[in-house]
Amino acid sequence: MILLLSIHQDWQEKARKEVFSVFGRDKTPDADGITRLKLMGMIMNETLRLYSPVYSGFMRDVDKDIRLGKFDLPASVQFHIPIMAIHHDPDIWGEDVNLFKPERFSEGIAKATNNNPTAFMPFGMGPHICAGFNFATNEAKITIAMILQRFTFSLSPGYVHSPFPFLAVRPEKGVQVIINAL
Numbered sequence: 001m002i003l004l005l006s007i008h009q010d011w012q013e014k015a016r017k018e019v020f021s022v023f024g025r026d027k028t029p030d031a032d033g034i035t036r037l038k039l040m041g042m043i044m045n046e047t048l049r050l051y052s053p054v055y056s057g058f059m060r061d062v063d064k065d066i067r068l069g070k071f072d073l074p075a076s077v078q079f080h081i082p083i084m085a086i087h088h089d090p091d092i093w094g095e096d097v098n099l100f101k102p103e104r105f106s107e108g109i110a111k112a113t114n115n116n117p118t119a120f121m122p123f124g125m126g127p128h129i130c131a132g133f134n135f136a137t138n139e140a141k142i143t144i145a146m147i148l149q150r151f152t153f154s155l156s157p158g159y160v161h162s163p164f165p166f167l168a169v170r171p172e173k174g175v176q177v178i179i180n181a182l
């Protein structure tokens, strides 16, 4: 999120305005307020879509013969759900699939996915959905909100774009930003 908000200063400003309107400049973010950060949620979803940390996806075992949409899946096969590929499918997200556009989530996930809400699954899906889902999203929202309350940030000219798959997607050469106190 820091990378994308450094590039997209307009969204950084919108996110800061939202944080100020909910917490002001000084209040430490609390659970109640965090649920009211709608723009922050949209920015987070778009970040998780573009740079899905669990890029490779996840596996499911088929325990009995089953029909899934147009596929007949026999018992005992394993299939792979490739999160990053689904998150970059233009049939679902549109021709602007590679652009950072948090506004695509403004009316919820069903609208953003052209009525395929299960196509957005940065934390997986079903009974084995990520156990840390709430923890991870709340922690990130609190951290970003506290940074936005105190600092502006922009991308350093030395930054080299280098998303790198190593367990999770990470910037191989780091994310260098210039930070200024507000």
Ligand code: HEM
Pocket: 052, 053, 054, 057, 058, 059, 121, 122, 123, 124, 125, 126, 127, 128, 129, 130, 131, 132, 133, 135, 136
């Ligand atoms: C941005 C951060 C994270 C992302 C994107 C993420 C994503 C995922 C994904 C895609 C799965 C597979 C889900 C499935 O098979 O349907 C998963 C499983 C899991 N995650 Fe996370 N995760 C994150 C953070 C965390 C954190 C912080 C914790 C623990 C505090 C955690 C604990 C787990 C556990 C225990 C599972 C296995 C759940 C099961 O198999 O029942 N995750 N996560």
